[in-house]
Amino acid sequence: MEYFYPIGNDPENEPLLELLPNGYMFASKIFYPFIMMPKLWHSSNSEIPHKYYPVKEDILKFGKPLTWEELRKSSGLRNIAEMSIAVTAALTGAEYCRKVYRRPDLSNKLENHLVENIYFPLEDQFSVLLMRDMLSVLASNGAKRIKFATISGEQGTYKISDINAEMIIKLCSEPITICDENKDFIFTCNFDEVAAVFSAKKDCRELLTRNHLEGIIFDEKTPLVWENYNYFLLK
Known part of the structure; x- marks a missing residue:
């Protein structure tokens, strides 16, 4: 294989x-x-060097999954395709990705509705x-x-x-x-x-x-x- x-x-x-x-x-x-960690929860260990992100061991123990559909609805995006474009634009930077994903308006709409204890999925x-x-x-x-x-x-x-x-x-x-x-x-x-x-x-x-x-x-x-x-x- x-x-x-x-x-x-x-x-x-x-x-x-x-x-x-x-x-x-x-x-x-x-x-x-997406990953929701308990409110006010924090660890000294981070999965990502340049910014704080929960390590996988802690995600498995304490993390709760949030569906794209849940966050699509709360952020006001029209459909799951817009949600996918927003996620990709937010993670890769709207100016660097494929043309279809160059939608900072959608990524901003999504990010503005994320609270501190909710994390994007890892790429x-x-x-x-x-x-x-x-x-x-x-x-x-x-x-x-x-x-x-x-x-x-x-x-x-x-x-x-x-x-x-x-x-x-x-x-x-x-x-x-x-x-x-x-x-x-x-x-x-x-x-x-x-x-x-x-x-x-x-x-x-x-x-x-x-x-x-x-x-x-x-x-x-x-x-x-x-x-x-x-x-x-x-x-």
């Missing part, structure tokens, strides 16, 4: 479903939740708050193990029932691809992204919803940069 991410040659126009491995016909983008890696739900999806066809491959070349296998907090943090530390042992389902992530790409050999919207995963579903023409195209809301 090797690291895989369906970015293609033209992620703003190339249909994502055409970039999946043979046999895969369903794809979804899974949003990483470049899976969210630790989603990993248990992702593992439930991977195990749903009876798989007992997962396989993983990082962008840096590390590969391995974990028994699902053995995965603990330390292993979750390892799986949420860099761009990585994980799948069940039968390769029925794949989750993968990349740099500068706060959403994972999920792909499967069958329609899995009910499975994803049952496991509390939020996102959008790609149709046959939707590219990776999906916000200006048709999509189906996963809810």
